[in-house]
Amino acid sequence: QQQVKQSPQSLIVQKGGISIINCAYENTAFDYFPWYQQFPGKGPALLIAIRPDVSEKKEGRFTISFNKSAKQFSLHIMDSQPGDSATYFCAASGYEGNTPLVFGKGTRLSVIA
């Protein structure tokens, strides 16, 4: 039973373009939705996170859009750069970790010049 479903599995974007990765969840106890970025041989790094009380959060070129009624959230990377090429994971957890953090299967992003 996969609690967080992520798509697409892989994504190729031209430099300067917009990368969009989508996630859907089922558990209504989730109230914290982070995105992690992982480079080969490294651990996941927290990129940006959102809570259900807002529909959008932006940090630099990274934006999370959140749709509570649809139980979906997405990551948008504006002006994508080759250095953004990595694997991105969405995740979700419940109140203060009492519902453990669960991850999607990841999206491998390649930004080509």
Next chain:
Amino acid sequence: EAGVVQSPRYKIIEKKQPVAFWCNPISGHNTLYWYLQNLGQGPELLIRYENEEAVDDSQLPKDRFSAERLKGVDSTLKIQPAELGDSAVYLCASSPRGGDEQYFGPGTRLTVT
């Protein structure tokens, strides 16, 4: 501020041998997690500690895996005996008290031959 430290970074052992991984969390972080990451997958929680207490070990295969967090700081994860299917990356993460943000270490890549 130093991040989560893990050692060793790589370990190759023969099946049926024991192996141990060590983690030093970010200073002041009360909560410590061990995750398993298979190739091409997101991390999966093995165990969560609040200080020295294991508060969620439901996903830890207790027949061969054990963990400890003496004095509520460093932690060790042990596998005995290792099986071929244990080949994966073992990640340690930590978070501050009451915080949802989890910060990951670089992981230990285990290869069982």
